[in-house]
Amino acid sequence: MAELHVELVAADHLVWSGDAVIVSAQTVSGSIGIQAGHTPVLGELTSNTVVIRQESGEAVVAAVHGGFLSFADNKLSLLAETAELAKDIDKARAERALERARTSHDAAAERRAELRLKASMALLSK
């Protein structure tokens, strides 16, 4: 089977790159799963988790805050303004951030913190 090469890129640095079997992400029109050989696609991502499943069965989970995915020639680029790998997310800190956002009624910060938590939970359940 052809390899699927994935690059997860944030605005200021390359977050993750490598080969994968399947990548699932959320675009504005719904959930999308991409394997090698998929038709070229360019979509707008919603702020959500992205799961990159590697051949070894290991999954890389990342929280992306808005952005795009573009796929062509078995190369998938996930572009996000900010992207964090779930394993780099400090759960306790995310919880504190969520608490703080709730008390200060900062909707954007609350969403960000929730997403971070969700990503770190998703990693645990894999």
Place this chain on the structure above:
Amino acid sequence: MGAKQREYRRRSRAIANIRKTTKAMEMISASRIQKARRAVEASTPYASEITRAVAAVATRSTTQHPLTDAHPNPTRAAVLLITSDRGQAGAYNANAMKSADALTAKLVAEGKTVDTYIVGRKGVGNFKFKNKPFVNSWTGFSDRPAFSDAKEVAAALVAAFTGADGVAGSVDEVHVVFTEFVSMLTQNAVQRQVLPLQLQDAADETGLPVGGGSEAGANPAEEAVTARKSELYPLYDFEPSAEGVLDALLPRYVEARVFNALLQSAASEHAARRRAMKSATDNATDLIRVYTRLANSARQAEITQEISEIVGGASALADATAGSD
């Protein structure tokens, strides 16, 4: 010690102090160039992917969108000028401002009204001094721009472009004037049209930041650009739609371009400052050498004078004693 000698010594001590400062500034800039260059490199994948995506949509879709289609009769243009917050960087700011002035003159000659946006305290100061109007300005991050800074600047430009800023008559073109980091020795003030997207430009820009890597890396970067020019974009499926993707891409694209321009300018600023401070340090070293020589010859002249005074005095005394005998 004679007065002359003291004066020379005092000056060379003063210059030595200045040299210490310029040497320190040179070293600080040198270390920051590396950091700034790494930031440029780190932002490259995002910038080139975004540009690629925009180019792909633009070449493959027949949809009319302000992002890709030039206004038939442009009457207003926005120019973003990127300068530094601090001086002591040689001709860095002067070059960027000269380039912006030339661009403004060109746009005005084409019958467009020009709105100027400025990044950096030096640019703001220059415009205020000359009593030239500008729409908006941002300061305080020129030497280490973060993505959030670029977002703020881009938001204002996008608002002006889409007419969301409430000013009557939206901006039809957006240009950026910044200093391109070519190598440690070469930085060029360049003018780039960001909006609407020019396709030829899109192909060129995918290779950006040109040679940001190293001096030797300039050639492979050029090759990459030519390779991309001949590249054919695949037939994409768009989610949700071509228009939807373009709408969402527009602000992201401007952000990426502004961020890249800010980062390159920051790297150029440090490189320009390092060079300016290096020549200041070299000049100070030369001056110290000159003053040390002058002080030495003054000391020698003083000694010579004293000796001749003693000799003269002794012989006058000897003459006087001989005369009285």
